[in-house]
Amino acid sequence: MVGPLLEGKYRAPARRPGTVTRPRLLETLGGTLRTALTVVSAPAGFGKSTLLAEWLAAVPARTAAVAFVSLDEGDDDPARFWTYALTAVHAAADVGAGALELLDAAPSSVESALVALLNDVGGMPRDLVLVLDDLHLVTAPGVHDGIAFLLEHRPPQLHLVLATRVDPPLPLSRRRARGELLEVRAADLRFTEQEAAAYLNGPMGLALSAHDVAALDGRAEGWIAALQLAALSMRGRDDVGAFIAGFAGDDRHVVDYLADEVLARQPDDVRDFLLATSVLERLTGPLCDAVTGRDGGRATLVALERANLFLVPLDDRRQWYRYHHLFADVLRAHLADERADDVPELHRRASDWFAERGDIPAAVDHALAGGHVERAADLMERAMPTMRRERREAELMRWVRAVPDGVVAVRPVLALAFVGALTQVSQFDTVAQRLADVERSLRPDGGAWPTEVPEGLVVVDDEGYRSVPAGVAVYRAALALRRGDLDGAAGHAREGLALTPDGDDLTRAAAGALGGLASWARGDLVGAEAAYVEAVAGLHRAGFVADVLGCCIALGDIRRTLGRPGDAERLYRWALELSDPAAPLRGTADMHVALAGALLERDDLAAAAEHLDTARGLGEHRGLPQNPYRSRVAQARLLEARGDLDAALALLDEAERVHDGDYSPEVAPVPAVRARLRIKRGELHEAESWARARHLSPDDEPTYLREYEHVTLARLLLARRDDAATRLLERLRAAAEEGGRDGSALEILVLTALAAQARGDVPAALDALRRAVALAEATGAVRVIVDEGPPIAGLLRALPKHDPAHAYARRLLAAGPSSPAGALVDPLSDRELDVLRLLGSELDGPDIARELSVSLNTMRTHTKAIYAKLGVTSRRAAVRRAHELGVFPRRR
Amino acid sequence: MVPAMSSSGPQHYVIRVRGRLAPRWAPWFDGMALVPQDDGTTVIDGPVADQSALHGLLRTISDLGLPLVSVAATDEPTPS
Known part of the structure; x- marks a missing residue:
């Protein structure tokens, strides 16, 4: 607002x-x-x-x-x-x-x-x-x-x-x-002479000769304000000719000359009224009464407007007016000249009037204009929480500049609020110094924070005072985060949580959110989860529902990475309940998108599609800054799950264009998401350029922030049948398990199984798969396994009946692409693929052997191996089965 | 030739406007001297803190409807 x-x-x-x-x-x-x-x-x-x-x-x-x-x-x-x-x-x-x-x-x-x-x-x-x-x-x-x-x-x-x-x-x-x-x-x-004549002799009611009009218009150079003042000066004068001659012959500034004339002709009470109320930017009856100390302000304003005394009505009901700019300047000049001593008192009265009506910015302006700095500071200190909540940043910055350092130095609550205002507009350069000053004023020797306000300091907002120690820590956390000092940020945020007094939900929430962000970016997801839970609870209690939704995006992401998609889903649904469906809050769209992501993982594509539609229907303004890109990535995932890879790719391109990370750590960068799709489409060349551009290597130290990229690299290596995939996956899995990231570990295990299968190590493949299926079963995950298509389906089918993973594996197979079989446990070698292709042709055995330049015996060995792997006994059945499995080779 | 604005410290300016301006306007010009001239202009003369302050002065002049004749930076105060 x-x-x-x-x-x-x-x-x-x-x-x-x-x-x-x-x-x-x-x-x-x-x-x-x-x-x-x-x-x-x-x-x-x-x-x-x-x-x-x-x-x-x-x-x-x-x-x-x-x-x-x-x-x-x-x-x-x-x-x-x-x-x-x-x-x-x-x-x-x-x-x-x-x-x-x-x-x-x-x-x-x-x-x-x-x-x-x-x-x-x-x-x-x-x-x-x-x-x-x-x-x-x-x-x-x-x-x-x-x-x-x-x-x-x-x-x-x-x-x-x-x-x-x-x-x-x-x-x-x-x-x-x-x-x-x-x-x-x-x-x-500029008024032409004709217009000047029409004006002066029309509405202004004068009867001037053409000669007089020309003299006036010439002196005023067609400047309407001057002609208006001149007309007012001439009203009721007998000696109009003499006035015009005097005016035309004088070289004083036109406004000066004429305003003096107009003012001199007003009765004393009107003149007093005009001068006293000239301190006001806007005038209304009761305010004028408060400033002049008299009654009848409203009637006076109406009379002034009627007398055309440069009063401009600001509304139809004649409630608010302002003086014409030029006239106001003249009035103020006279006021300063004649009644300079009254000016502070006039401003004080105006300040009181506005403060009583809750218009604190206007009250502050008048207090400052009257030189009442302490009073202004009192007003600011009390109004700060509201002003910051309403994000009235321009006014806040004016305030920060207006209060002298000496006044701020003895007001810790105001000083801290100024720090808050400065961080709100990203002006961090003086923040560290200001925080040090606040701390020194309260505990010069670094001892305990004093519960009573130390002598010499001024505090008007007692509640705000209790929160100063926690506030200092929270802003230090923000500062550290900005500098990229994640450890420092997490430490200050923890300190802030410990120092927050009971009942100060906002400070607690701020400490939680900053600590959560720092821990998240450090890869400490368990710590981040706990901190975000504090932030969400604090914001919820304080009634900042829109901010609750913002934190839920992060908290949900973290829970899913930790392998707790059910908790994430419950969180999204809880967050959606907070918002009134008749007037959805900003962030509602994000919750629907996040929920769609969770549903997609459980393979409930229809429900996911519904939530994505709902999010779109809510409109962009119900989305937080990340929503434009996140909604597109989710939509692309849905299309991918439905097999429309072209449309998915186009959406990811769009997602990259509208990307706004909103200060969250970049844990699943859009280019990496797109590289995965490229790999799936067999466009390894594009994925390779991405990996090169990102300087990714299988020998990199696995860190959480690059986990998604490294897993993507592993997928690329796997697609290239590069043995390095196994090594990389092994280290990624260790890192994920170390960090408690069961969600990541699940995906890595699936890839580990595929890598083992590719190098022919079926027991290792089944072992990894078994662990993956167990993790998936615990969380209801489906797509992360099923998306791997026929190769993983073959492995799933190979799990023996007595295996604990067998039941869930069956469910996964049912959810998978409904091919009659899935792929081969033991894939065909390149040579076998060559033979298989020719088995599909008209050539007979000897011809095939000749074509491949092998002996007939070798050719027969290959054929037998092919039959075994495909589980068939005839040439025709082998060809049919290979087509069904999608492994029938194309001509190379 | 206008001397270059020094990077710090006030610079002295002489601003000339058309029309004679009463001395009571001096507070509008941050305490600069208002010196009416024989030719019907007024010279506004004094130190100006920086470029922002100078633009503020020019805006005041515009708001008062004073036609601006000249603005010059000088090394020293003009002899009165």
Whole structure:
């Protein structure tokens, strides 16, 4: 969430009374609907917003929907900015709901939200005009990148209008050259003498001669703000001529001169009101009362608006206003000049008013503006947990910069919260120093952490104070993890868990998740499992359900690698129950994908397919960052299981393109997944290039992080009938068993069996298979064995009836590809394959012997061996059986 | 010729705008001196911390609707 949205910010402004119709400019703006980008660029007071309001009021609703965003400095944050923009679009055109949800769930992935918006707009039957007013107040690169992205990918329905005092950082000249840019600039906006006359003698109610109008317009250079001030100064004057002469003959800054005139003519109480309330960015009756210490603020505002005193309403109900920028500056200059001593007190009152209403950021701004740093720090300390939960990062960074070091130094809770804010935006450079400072302030001699706040330190959030020691450890863990110091990270995380006070579920969860990640990456899956269980439980108790789902992806992966797929499956189902089906949380899609993976392993392809469909139906915004690639890998596995290897390969290519590991250790890299499929397809050359690129060798030290790649290499060696496979598998199995990774061990044993069979060592093959089947039976695994196809089926069939593995082997055979037999226990040699091929031809025995340049006797020996291995007694039966088994050789 | 911006420490700037500006605006310009000139311009004169501060000043000038005439970095304060 980005905090409460001010309704007035995203309503197109109503046409203001007292303005002049400007047909020449309206005609220009009419071109907006024929162009991608319209820029209205001019300094303050040139009537940009007024002109836009007039034009927008004339756009017929059936032609185009108009979304209007009035920006201010607080919007200089991409997430906040785009939330406003998307809210405006949604209010105006009823599109972009999905984009908003996406942004709310993942404030950092602006681009995917914009893609969702563009898709929606592309389907609109009418056009959409998105107006961004006062865009100069926003400088964050993320905002301008987003605008450029919109322009680059815009459907023809979308038209952007940027109103700004400063040209936006977009390649305007290129668009200008291509005629793709509509511009309205200061020179266009200046009042001509005719317009000045219409304005001064119309809405402003003056009766000036053409000569006077020309003198005024010349002095003001067509600048509307100045003409407006001039008109206000002249109202009710008898000596208009003298005023104009005085004005025209003076070289003071126009605004200065005229605002002085206007202010000087106000009654004292109005003047006081204007000066006192000039400290406010936004005005509303009760707030004005609080600041001025008087009643009647609302009535005064209405009266000021009616008197056209530069007050701009921000909503239809006349609740909130702001002063015209220029006028506000003049008022503040006068306030600072005349009542400088009052300024801190005015800000303090405004700060109190906002704090009482829970708008802490505004309260903080006023406290800081009034120089009340301690007060600001108090407010921040209390609001920090909420602000961080809502990820109001731009404001947090402003706060971190605004509080002087000396104030932070004596506030351990605030200092630690600042560290949290900095890590949240990945600014780690000062974090180590800040943590050391916090620790030194609390226990300078390295003794126990004090339960009572030491003298000289300031703490307003007592609960936060109890969590400081654990917090310091947790952030040190994050820092260590970032540096790649896994041992350090695991150690700090353990310390954090030990120090977390009862009831602080979030700190416990953070320590658990960081420790889990560090242990996982170190290959300590047992430790990682325990830590993630803590993280999931803590997040669950604290009500952070979306984060629970994120941790469940990791925890489920770990449990499956540990050979506990049943526990993983139960975890996924439990996590899915947490989310309300009517409003699924982000991460729900990931759980369905993970569940599909587990079901696939159990060979329940139909249920797996159903969960993958459900995940897809939920939409991308219900997925965490890893979901785009993980869902494709799971889908590819399903296709592979169904035998559609081409489609599986295409999906893996896609998976690689959309890959985002989201800081998880890369335990099953997509290129390795694809290499396995290549091997299965017999495309060994591609798999070999992959292995070379990854610098894989059978002599590598087996580590958990490369386990998946090494097992893939073993598969490649096996396919090449390279003896090195056996050696490698032996070491991989030892490492997997050492680390308790039964899931890995199972797969390695299956390959070990195949390797033994390939070198003709049937007893060793059966021994490995027996152990594999036992592991599979314990966990319900099916595909890891069955996927090996006929060769493994032959071995399974060879298990004797009295073997303990026999029953489950039968189940596996039933699940396997339903060939009548499966493959040979004892495969045919190359020479036997040559003979077999010729047995399928018209040639007789002697011809075959001649063809192969062997004696007839040798040929007969081969034939007998073939019959034995195939379990047949005739030439025709041998050929038929070889075809059934899929071992009939093709012509080489 | 504009002297190169030193990598650290403030640089002295002389900014000229059209129109005479009352001295009460000085706080808007971070305490720089506002010196009205005979030709109807105002010289805003003083040290500027860095490039960001300079851009901030230019933005203030724009926000006040003051036409900018010139900006120059100098080695020393201009003699008044």
